[in-house]
Amino acid sequence: MITNEDNMELMARYEDNHFDLAIIDPPYGIDIQNAGGSPKNLGFKKYTKKNWDKETPNQKYFDELKRVSKNQIIWGANYFVEYLSEGTMGWVFWYKGQQGLTMSDGEIAYTSFQKATRMININRCQIKIDGAIHPTQKPIKLYKWLLMNYAKEGDKILDTHLGSGSIAIACYDLGFELTACELDKEYFDAAIKRLNNHKKQLKLL
Numbered sequence: 001m002i003t004n005e006d007n008m009e010l011m012a013r014y015e016d017n018h019f020d021l022a023i024i025d026p027p028y029g030i031d032i033q034n035a036g037g038s039p040k041n042l043g044f045k046k047y048t049k050k051n052w053d054k055e056t057p058n059q060k061y062f063d064e065l066k067r068v069s070k071n072q073i074i075w076g077a078n079y080f081v082e083y084l085s086e087g088t089m090g091w092v093f094w095y096k097g098q099q100g101l102t103m104s105d106g107e108i109a110y111t112s113f114q115k116a117t118r119m120i121n122i123n124r125c126q127i128k129i130d131g132a133i134h135p136t137q138k139p140i141k142l143y144k145w146l147l148m149n150y151a152k153e154g155d156k157i158l159d160t161h162l163g164s165g166s167i168a169i170a171c172y173d174l175g176f177e178l179t180a181c182e183l184d185k186e187y188f189d190a191a192i193k194r195l196n197n198h199k200k201q202l203k204l205l
Contacts (some may be wrong), residue, residue, distance in 0.1 A: 002168060002195075003181045004188040007160035008061065010181045014068045019179065020155035022069035023146055023167060025138060028076040029056035059083060061160075069158055073146055077110035077139070090115035094142060097123035113150060120145050133190045134164035143170035151176060164192030169198050 003010060025058040062083040065072060073092065077084060081160040090113035095106040105126075126139040143166050151157065155176060159167050162182035168191065 001179050002162060002186075002192065004163075004183070005181050005183055006183055007181050010082045010160065010179070011064045011068050017070050018156065019069040019158040021073070021151050021191060022065055022158040023073045023143065024065070024158075024160050025075040025136065025163060026057050026061075026080075026161050027055065028079040032167055053176070056080060065160065071112045071150070072110070073112075073150060074110045075107055077108050080110070084110050088112055088114055089117060091117045092146070092171075093117070093139075094120045095119055095121045097121060097125075111150065119150070121189060130166065131194065132164075133194060137164040139164050140166045140169050142174075144169045144174060147171065147174050147176060162191050165185060165194050168195045172199065 056079055059082075062080070074080065074084065077091070088111060090111040092109040092111060093106050094109070096104070120142065122139050122141050122145075124139075126141060127137050130137070130140055137180040147157070147170055157167070157171055157176050157178045159178065162168065162180045164187070168178055168180060170176075172195065175182075182191060
């Protein structure tokens with residue numbers, strides 16, 4: 001189920017530990033669309049200026065996230081250190097395969113799993129191949145890798161910041177039940193359209 005609503009309202013409807021795994025990519029609070037933009041040499045599109053990345057989620061959000069989910073994978077963990085006090089081994093580093101660009105070479109995700117730290121190498125150009133519709137979009141391949149390495153068959157997945165919907169496509173392809181929401185109506189509509197187009201393409205194969 002994917003809804004266009006505030007994530008706190010969504011989570012409030014569920015009991016403790018309802019979801020097996022939350023995979024989220026919340027705002028980092030760095031105002032990404034005014035922080036240099038996408039590299040022109042890679043051909044990434046320009047996006048409508050919005051204010052969603054001005055602030056990070058607060059303590060109340062993270063407390064609620066941990067209440068409704070048994071485990072969490074949280075992208076941008078270096079921006080939320082004060083909310084992630086639990087010590088775990090299982091961090092993830094996504095290496096974007098970039099050289100000489102103004103953007104970071106990769107991104108860090110906190111996980112609640114006591115597993116070895118892992119690195120996944122997926123070039124950011126994969127986003128363009130997927131069809132970019134969001135300024136902080138992550139590749140479908142990245143979400144598939146997370147699901148295959150950290151989720152079990154039958155797990156209920158939660159995403160409180162749907163964004164481009166890459167996780168929805170990954171969950172659909174791998175057979176996971178996803179509950180997700182996106183507050184921004186424009187991004188929500190675009191993500192749903194992207195998911196439906198993906199389903200139609202699979203039916204034609």
